[in-house]
Amino acid sequence: DAGVTQSPTHLIKTRGQQVTLRCSPKSGHDTVSWYQQALGQGxxxxxxxxxxxxxxxxxxxxxxxxxxxxxxxxxxxxxALLLGDSALYLCASSLYRVGYEQYFGPGTRLTVT
Amino acid sequence: AQRVTQPEKLLSVFKGAPVELKCNYSYSGSPELFWYVQYSRQRLQLLLRHISRESIKGFTADLNKGETSFHLKKPFAQEEDSAMYYCAYMKTSYDKVIFGPGTSLSVIP
Structure with missing residues (x-):
């Protein structure tokens, strides 16, 4: 099991554009959560x-x-991407009834120019 | 607003010294609290959960409801403990996870 996978790894977009990020959960998990992590923040x-x-x-x-x-x-x-959307986007999977035990993917680094 | 604060962005300790990473939360109920850790070039992962009351890799965390704190402690730091540590909580088992800003721990050999 490769665990949680995300694609793409990196992405560069221009302001106003649209972006789609993808996530495959860990085998057996039924719940997916998405997080935005700006530099230096949780x-x-x-x-x-x-x-x-x-x-x-x-x-x-x-x-x-x-x-x-x-x-x-x-x-x-x-x-409608903004410059402020530039961040690492993390996907985490879990079982719905065990929501605290999240398994994270490696993230997608989005840069908006 | 639900918040988790970690007052130290960076914390450096010598190998073998005690370490304490501070965490405070702003919720008056009975939340579930956790510590997540991210080692260099690895993914974010759950370290420990307050309900389990177990020691993981020598780390323990005590919930103090009066002070709304959940500090992470280890009596003797090791070099392999160097990592980014995030305190997190959920209001209930089915709620979203709220993360703090993180503390970068550096253990000096």
């Missing part, structure tokens, strides 16, 4: 998906949206 919770529905959401604008597929993999979409 991960900030964006949202969580379980049973293909958004279950929890952090303090992020509607420009941030997501999806979970029947195979539990997930996408994070960000529209």
């Amino acid at each position: 991960p900030q919770f964006i949202f969580q998906y379980y049973e293909e529905e958004e279950r929890q959401r952090g303090n992020f604008p509607d420009r941030f949206s997501g999806h979970q597929f029947p195979n539990y993999s997930s996408e994070l979409n960000v529209n």
Whole structure:
């Protein structure tokens, strides 16, 4: 089991563009959470998906949206990119009933120019 | 707002010295508290959970509800303890995880 995988590793986009990041959870996990980690800060919770529905959401604008597929993999979409969206985006998977034990992916580094 | 504070961004200790990484949270209920760790070139991973009350890699953490603190301690630091440590909490088992800003621990040989 490769654990949580994310793609792409790095991404450079221009302001105003849209981006899609992808995440495959650890085998056996049913829940995916997304985090934004700016330089020098801790991960900030964006949202969580379980049973293909958004279950929890952090303090992020509607420009941030997501999806979970029947195979539990997930996408994070960000529209109308701003310079401030530049960050490391982390995906974490878990079992819904054991939400504290999150397994993190390596992250996608997004740079907005 | 739910918050976790870690007052030290950087902490340096000598090998064999005691280490304490501080964490305070702002929630009046009974949260679940955790410490996550990220070693160099590795992924963020769960270190310990307050409910389990176990010692992991020699680290322990005591929940003080009166002071809303959850400090991480180890009596004798080792070089391999050098890492980024994040305090985190959840209001309930099904809630989102809120992370603190992190403390970078450097153990000097």
